[in-house]
Amino acid sequence: MASQAEWLKWVPQTRFMVDGFNFQNPACQHYFLTHCHSDHTTGLTRSFTSGHIFCSPVSARLLVEEQGIAAARIRPMAVGRSYDVDGVRVTPIDANHCPGAVLFLFQVPRRPRATPAHGQRACPPADAMQAVLRAGGGGSVPPPLWQSTRGDDDGDAFFNVLHTGDFRWTRRMAAPPLLGLRVDVLMLDTTYAGPKHVFPGQEETVDSIVRLMREEEAANPGETLFVVGSYHIGKERAYLGAARALGWRVYCSANKRRTLSRLDLGPDLDRILTEDPREARIHVDWMGQIRAPLLKSRMEAGGYKAVVGVRPTGWSFRPNAVGPSRSRSYNGRVVVYGVPYSEHSSWPELRDCIATLKPLKIIPTVGARTQADARRVVERFAGLPGVPENKASLAAFGFTKVGAGGKTGERPVARRAASPVRNVAGCAEDGKGGGVDLTSIDVGEQVAILAEIQRAARDDAGGGALRKRARVEDGAGAGASVGRGRAGIAAYFKRV
Numbered sequence: 001m002a003s004q005a006e007w008l009k010w011v012p013q014t015r016f017m018v019d020g021f022n023f024q025n026p027a028c029q030h031y032f033l034t035h036c037h038s039d040h041t042t043g044l045t046r047s048f049t050s051g052h053i054f055c056s057p058v059s060a061r062l063l064v065e066e067q068g069i070a071a072a073r074i075r076p077m078a079v080g081r082s083y084d085v086d087g088v089r090v091t092p093i094d095a096n097h098c099p100g101a102v103l104f105l106f107q108v109p110r111r112p113r114a115t116p117a118h119g120q121r122a123c124p125p126a127d128a129m130q131a132v133l134r135a136g137g138g139g140s141v142p143p144p145l146w147q148s149t150r151g152d153d154d155g156d157a158f159f160n161v162l163h164t165g166d167f168r169w170t171r172r173m174a175a176p177p178l179l180g181l182r183v184d185v186l187m188l189d190t191t192y193a194g195p196k197h198v199f200p201g202q203e204e205t206v207d208s209i210v211r212l213m214r215e216e217e218a219a220n221p222g223e224t225l226f227v228v229g230s231y232h233i234g235k236e237r238a239y240l241g242a243a244r245a246l247g248w249r250v251y252c253s254a255n256k257r258r259t260l261s262r263l264d265l266g267p268d269l270d271r272i273l274t275e276d277p278r279e280a281r282i283h284v285d286w287m288g289q290i291r292a293p294l295l296k297s298r299m300e301a302g303g304y305k306a307v308v309g310v311r312p313t314g315w316s317f318r319p320n321a322v323g324p325s326r327s328r329s330y331n332g333r334v335v336v337y338g339v340p341y342s343e344h345s346s347w348p349e350l351r352d353c354i355a356t357l358k359p360l361k362i363i364p365t366v367g368a369r370t371q372a373d374a375r376r377v378v379e380r381f382a383g384l385p386g387v388p389e390n391k392a393s394l395a396a397f398g399f400t401k402v403g404a405g406g407k408t409g410e411r412p413v414a415r416r417a418a419s420p421v422r423n424v425a426g427c428a429e430d431g432k433g434g435g436v437d438l439t440s441i442d443v444g445e446q447v448a449i450l451a452e453i454q455r456a457a458r459d460d461a462g463g464g465a466l467r468k469r470a471r472v473e474d475g476a477g478a479g480a481s482v483g484r485g486r487a488g489i490a491a492y493f494k495r496v
Contacts, residue, residue: 001191002039002166005369011161012185013108014088018163024050030085034165035101036062036233048073054085056092058100061262062233077102082177089158091177095167097343098234099263103167105177107158156182162357163187164365168202169345169353178357186359190366190377191344198347199340206241209310209339213242216308216335217281223305227295229287229312236265238312238341239284243272251280277302287311296334306333312341354384362387 002019009020011032017023018032022043029051034040036059044053046068053063053074060076063069077083079102082091088108095101160181166189167173199205209228217224228239243250250272252260257273274280290309299307345353354362362381368374381387 002365003367003369003373004039004042007371008187008363008365008368011104011106011163011187013159013161014086014106016085016088016106018104018187019165021048024048030054032090032104032163033059033063034095034104034163035059035098036067037098037166037231040165041067044069046070054090056100056102058262058264059102062100062259065262066259093173093178095165096170096173097166097168098231099236099265100233101165101167103165103173104163105181106161106163108161110157110159159184161185161187162359164189166191166344168343169349171352171356173353174356181357183357183359185361185363186354186357187363187365188350188353189344190350190364190368192342192346193350193364193367193377193380195347195380199342202237202341202343205312205339205341206238206245209238209242209312209341210245212310212337212339213246213308216306220305224281225299225302225304225307226282226310227290227298227307228282228284228310229290230284231287233259233263234343235312235341236260236263238310238339239282240265240269240272243282244268246281248281249274249279250282250284251275251277252284256284287313290336292334292336295336299334306335309334309336310339311336312339351381351384354381354387358385 004022006020006023009017009023010028011018015028016030016032017025017028019034019040020028020031020043021041024031024043031051031053033044033053033055035056044063044067048069051073053060053069054077055063055074056079057076060074063074064071077090077092079092079094082089084090088106090107091105092102093105095103160183162178162183162185164187200208213226216226228242229235230239239250242248251274254275257275260269260273277283290311292309295307295309299305362378364374364377368377378387
């Protein structure tokens with residue numbers, strides 16, 4: 001979960017903020033959004049008037065059509081293209097996270113420029129958002145842009161800041177514009193910054209999902225239901241990848257289908273998705289619903305012989321395990337697998353990222369609310385190329401706060417008061433007033449579950465929602481039209 005601290009939101013040497021809507025400031029007119037997960041949009045409401053929001057076309061579509069943000073406030077940026085924003089060259093790069101997620105490369109001229117440098121375009125025009133909305137989910141059609149290229153004046157001419165947002169590092173990211181670039185500051189997603197977080201790559205994990213589905217299906221051909229956990233956005237490559245490999249269809253609610261249609265997930269999406277749950281071998285539900293008692297109720301209500309739940313999350317990985325972890329089953333008919341599918345970088349990938357980019361300074365953006373926290377996180381990378389080994393040198397490696405104006409050293413910045421956190425009642429697991437047992441769920445999923453509980457509570461209260469939603473959980477899972485508890489599940493199948 002992204003740390004909510006103002007000093008982490010300012011981009012050094014600029015008056016820009018990244019994912020900093022909770023700290024809106026008159027000194028900042030340009031807000032950059034890495035992606036639309038709730039911990040990165042904290043503080044952003046439909047009444048936002050503090051400036052312009054720069055983001056990918058997919059995120060722009062979600063902001064307007066799902067969160068009700070005024071289109072005039074949004075400046076979509078095509079991934080892989082460079083733009084001039086108040087004299088700063090800004091390039092969004094695919095983050096290999098959820099749909100629409102990007103890294104931002106900020107290149108601040110060490111000397112003022114009168115015109116945009118070679119290979120970049122001026123700030124996205126005001127009508128760019130209309131082109132994105134017209135494109136729908138069938139492919140982004142941004143205004144004509146120049147391809148991002150490195151000019152002859154790169155090198156020492158720029159102060160380079162790379163903000164990763166949330167990302168899953170691959171060596172493909174070390175291509176232009178990052179190839180050979182000196183990174184002065186790396187603002188790094190440190191969700192899994194620890195030696196215990198070692199898990200396989202996404203393609204390998206999707207292959208393991210396909211294998212386990214084939215094996216479970218063989219035991220009860222045509223009579224096994226697979227239910228995959230998801231979030232509002234995220235995990236699409238896990239369940240769609242499995243469906244494509246197996247030639248199966250996927251069921252999701254109308255609300256979820258609308259969301260998926262905005263994510264540029266490929267021309268075959270309509271063929272894969274179905275409105276009829278009985279036509280689909282794979283159903284998608286929010287992660288908190290992938291629990292044996294609820295799956296058992298769904299199996300019985302649907303008349304299946306077996307049901308298999310799949311929880312694709314990086315927290316599922318067990319170093320000594322062979323294949324996906326498996327929980328207790330009910331008479332062999334209900335089983336839940338934990339599959340180590342993650343959209344964040346693993347510990348080895350983080351180390352490879354740092355060793356490849358060789359940043360002059362690292363600022364962790366997760367688990368680093370204070371400078372002391374940040375220092376402890378960076379100490380874990382000691383000894384990598386460019387990262388000092390001793391604590392004295394690490395202290396100078398870079399934890400001075402950055403305020404508006406961007407110079408190192410702490411600078412007071414006026415800010416509005418943060419909104420109070422509401423107390424939200426827990427949701428019943430069995431329809432009888434029970435609660436979700438968060439003690440049995442990892443921290444990352446607790447954050448997602450609580451976000452979805454808050455979403456449902458706002459909808460049930462009839463106010464505060466950013467758009468009209470069904471009263472069921474459509475946000476984190478595509479099985480949103482499935483009611484909670486046994487009664488809701490039974491009604492779900494009766495409607496077919």
